[in-house]
Amino acid sequence: xxxxxxxxxxxxxxxxxxxxxxxxxxxxxxxxxxxxxxxxxxxxxxxxxxxxxxxxxxxxxxxxxxxxxxxxxxxxxxxxxxxxxxxxxxxxxxxxxxxxxxxxxxxxxxxxxxxxxxxxxxxxxxxxxxxxxxxxxxxxxxxxxxxxxxxxxxxxxxxxxxxxxxxxxxxxxxxxxxxxxxxxxxxxxxxxxxxxxxxxx
Numbered sequence: 001x002x003x004x005x006x007x008x009x010x011x012x013x014x015x016x017x018x019x020x021x022x023x024x025x026x027x028x029x030x031x032x033x034x035x036x037x038x039x040x041x042x043x044x045x046x047x048x049x050x051x052x053x054x055x056x057x058x059x060x061x062x063x064x065x066x067x068x069x070x071x072x073x074x075x076x077x078x079x080x081x082x083x084x085x086x087x088x089x090x091x092x093x094x095x096x097x098x099x100x101x102x103x104x105x106x107x108x109x110x111x112x113x114x115x116x117x118x119x120x121x122x123x124x125x126x127x128x129x130x131x132x133x134x135x136x137x138x139x140x141x142x143x144x145x146x147x148x149x150x151x152x153x154x155x156x157x158x159x160x161x162x163x164x165x166x167x168x169x170x171x172x173x174x175x176x177x178x179x180x181x182x183x184x185x186x187x188x189x190x191x192x193x194x195x196x197x198x199x200x201x
Contacts, residue, residue, distance in 0.1 A: 025059045
């Protein structure tokens with residue numbers, strides 16, 4: 001992040017998150033460990049420093065945890081029946097101000113940033129996001145870490161992540177690949193969306 005003027009505090013949005021550690025690293029490599037205050041009513045977090053910190057570029061790192069909701073706000077789970085029994089998938093719903101329930105941010109439509117995501121998921125499930133996958137790696141825990149390409153500059157509420165028993169159906173139209181994600185075993189349901197997208201292109 002870039003501080004345009006000296007400051008004793010940095011305030012941003014966070015709701016329902018538990019901070020574990022916070023550090024601010026300057027361009028020279030100096031590290032500051034601020035105290036923090038959470039305001040549940042205003043859905044903000046404030047970092048307090050011992051004196052002014054200089055204007056300039058910094059890297060802000062926060063280790064934190066949050067919850068999974070049962071309603072469509074932030075990161076939530078959705079249970080659904082299948083012939084082999086009930087299953088669950090994870091989705092995000094950030095519009096218009098619920099990204100702050102998943103990661104600390106300046107969670108306002110006018111504030112924009114690029115996002116580079118990595119998602120750890122069970123190997124038999126698929127992770128999807130706004131951007132194409134850049135690669136994946138197996139973890140010692142048995143999970144797979146999926147890396148996504150960096151997004152364009154956009155508002156936090158536009159970010160999306162989904163994890164579930166999905167499959168992706170594709171069609172090539174010229175140099176453009178169209179993809180539709182559906183529940184595994186329901187590829188036929190993607191036909192209408194593929195046809196419509198192909199007609200638009």
